[in-house]
Amino acid sequence: MRVMVFASLLLQGCIAVSMPGRSFRGPVPDPTPTDKQIAATLEADVRFLAEEVGPRLCWEPETFEKAAHYLEEELKAAGYTVERQTFTTEPPSRSGLGPVQTFNIVAEREGTSNPEEIVVIGAHFDTFFGQRTPGADDNASGVAMMLALARSAATRDNARTLRFIAFTNEEPPFFKSDFMGSVVAAKRSSEAGEKVVAMWSLETLGYYDDRPRSQGYPFPMGLFYPRTGDTLFFIGDYRSRRVVRQSIGAFREEAELGSVGGGLPQAFAAISFSDHWSYWQQGYRAVMITDTAFMRNPHYHRPSDTADTLDYRRMALAFTGLDAAVSALATPPEK
Numbered sequence: 001m002r003v004m005v006f007a008s009l010l011l012q013g014c015i016a017v018s019m020p021g022r023s024f025r026g027p028v029p030d031p032t033p034t035d036k037q038i039a040a041t042l043e044a045d046v047r048f049l050a051e052e053v054g055p056r057l058c059w060e061p062e063t064f065e066k067a068a069h070y071l072e073e074e075l076k077a078a079g080y081t082v083e084r085q086t087f088t089t090e091p092p093s094r095s096g097l098g099p100v101q102t103f104n105i106v107a108e109r110e111g112t113s114n115p116e117e118i119v120v121i122g123a124h125f126d127t128f129f130g131q132r133t134p135g136a137d138d139n140a141s142g143v144a145m146m147l148a149l150a151r152s153a154a155t156r157d158n159a160r161t162l163r164f165i166a167f168t169n170e171e172p173p174f175f176k177s178d179f180m181g182s183v184v185a186a187k188r189s190s191e192a193g194e195k196v197v198a199m200w201s202l203e204t205l206g207y208y209d210d211r212p213r214s215q216g217y218p219f220p221m222g223l224f225y226p227r228t229g230d231t232l233f234f235i236g237d238y239r240s241r242r243v244v245r246q247s248i249g250a251f252r253e254e255a256e257l258g259s260v261g262g263g264l265p266q267a268f269a270a271i272s273f274s275d276h277w278s279y280w281q282q283g284y285r286a287v288m289i290t291d292t293a294f295m296r297n298p299h300y301h302r303p304s305d306t307a308d309t310l311d312y313r314r315m316a317l318a319f320t321g322l323d324a325a326v327s328a329l330a331t332p333p334e335k
Contacts, residue, residue, distance in 0.1 A: 016241050016263040017224045021252035023231065023259050031313060038148065039316035043307070045074070045144035046206065049125065050134040050307045056127045058102035058168055059091040067125055071105050071166050074147050078154045080107035080164075085188070089169060089179040092129065104181045105166040109153055111330070117160040117195050119329045120286075121146055122182060122275050123202040124170030128301040136307045137297055139170070141206035145319060152323050158330035160197065167275050182275035190282040198243045198329050199286035201276035205232070205318060206310035207297040216295045218270045224262065229296040231258035232289065232318055236276070237266045240285040243329075247287055250328035255321025257314060270295075289322070 031039065049056070053067045072082045084103040091097040105125075111117065123142035127135035134140075143166060150164045167181035174180045182201075189196050209215070209229035217225060225233075234251070236244040241263025248261040264271050266280070273293070276286035294300040299309055 016238055017261065019234075019261045020245055020249035023252060024256050025258065028313060028317070029256050031316065035313070035316045035320075038319050039312040042141075042144045042148060042315045042319065043310075043312045045147055046136055046140045046310060046312075047307045049140035049143060050136040050305075054134050055132050056125055056135065057129060058089060058126065059095055059097050059100050064102075068103070068105060068166075071125065071143065071147070075105070075107040075150060075164070078151045080109065080150065080154065082107050085165075085181075085185060087179075087181075087184045089174065092173045102168050102181070104168055104185055106163065106185075107150060108161060108163045109158060111159050111161040112157045113159045114332050115161045117197045117332060118163055118189075119160050119326070120163045120165060120185075120189075120196055120199040120279070121149055121202065121326065122165040122167055122185075122200065124167040124181065124275055126168050126171055126181075128171045129173060131301060131303060133301055133303055133305050134307070136305050136310055137204045137207045137291070138293060138300060138305060139202075139204060140307070141204060141291075141310060141315065142202035145202050145205050145315065145322065148319050149323060149326055153326060153330075156327070158327070159332055160330045162326070162330055170275055176277065180275075180278060182278035183281070186278040186282045186284065189284075196279065196284045198247075199276060199279040199284055200247070201274040201286065201288045203274040203288050203290045204293040204297065204300075205289065205291055206312070206315050207291045207299075208311045208314050209296060214296060215292065218268070221264075221268065221270070225260050226258075229291070231260050232321075233292055234259065234261035234287055234289055235271050236263045236285070236287040237271065237280055238263050240280070240287055243285045244287050246328060247289070247325045250325040251321035253321075254324040255317055257317040257321060259321070
């Protein structure tokens with residue numbers, strides 16, 4: 001029976017990892033002036049969150065508010081009206097605190113012709129509770145990318161509505177609980193009957209390693225994917241495979257950065273390790289875009305997850321492809 005189940009999962013995996021277009025191959029190209037500007041902006045956002053703020057926990061209001069204020073002001077400067085999606089959370093018992101009010105940060109650009117169809121671009125801005133980590137890769141890198149994509153989207157018309165969300169409480173002890181910020185956001189969208197046509201979770205986007213066998217996987221994912229940690233991953237569950245394919249297809253048309261993707265069965269637990277999982281629970285199609293975190297980055301959830309460990313040149317290359325993919329997702333298919 002186990003052999004049959006594995007064979008079935010393997011067959012589904014083989015089908016779902018076939019992606020449109022070609023992944024970029026070759027050395028990292030020399031940066032253009034635009035690339036340098038994008039990289040500098042991404043680095044500035046990461047450094048503010050990781051160095052000026054540091055650990056970002058909802059029950060430490062001074063630093064948490066400092067991070068939130070920065071994100072809100074950056075989104076407002078780009079032209080967005082920003083709202084706080086508030087809810088009450090229960091900190092871990094050993095913190096000695098009672099219920100704490102916390103919030104997601106939401107900014108939206110309404111679509112021009114299909115505003116009822118919503119594309120969510122999200123990233124969590126909290127850090128791991130277990131250690132005093134500055135959280136540069138996890139997840140200041142994802143938040144910096146979200147800000148960059150929001151700034152770009154604010155300068156163009158999009159047929160569908162784009163909703164940018166900085167989530168709180170992604171990390172343990174809240175992960176996959178009702179206190180997870182993305183669970184709150186996804187449930188409220190479902191309860192309101194909103195038509196979320198696609199969701200991205202931008203999760204750890206800044207760490208790359210060119211050494212052979214620097215990329216790890218849980219078995220059997222290593223059968224499908226490269227073993228060098230120099231690519232960006234687009235991962236969804238099997239139901240989300242069309243969003244995965246559309247996202248990576250548009251990315252590959254513009255990005256000079258390696259990419260792989262997959263719409264895999266949820267039996268592969270590692271594909272659910274971020275905020276996209278919350279949207280799956282409400283029946284939405286959602287994708288995690290990631291450098292794969294602990295499968296590549298030795299600084300994951302450690303004090304050594306600092307801004308100096310990230311590759312901002314490659315992050316800028318990722319932005320170019322992701323910006324094109326956001327534009328593609330914001331355009332409904334022709335009927």
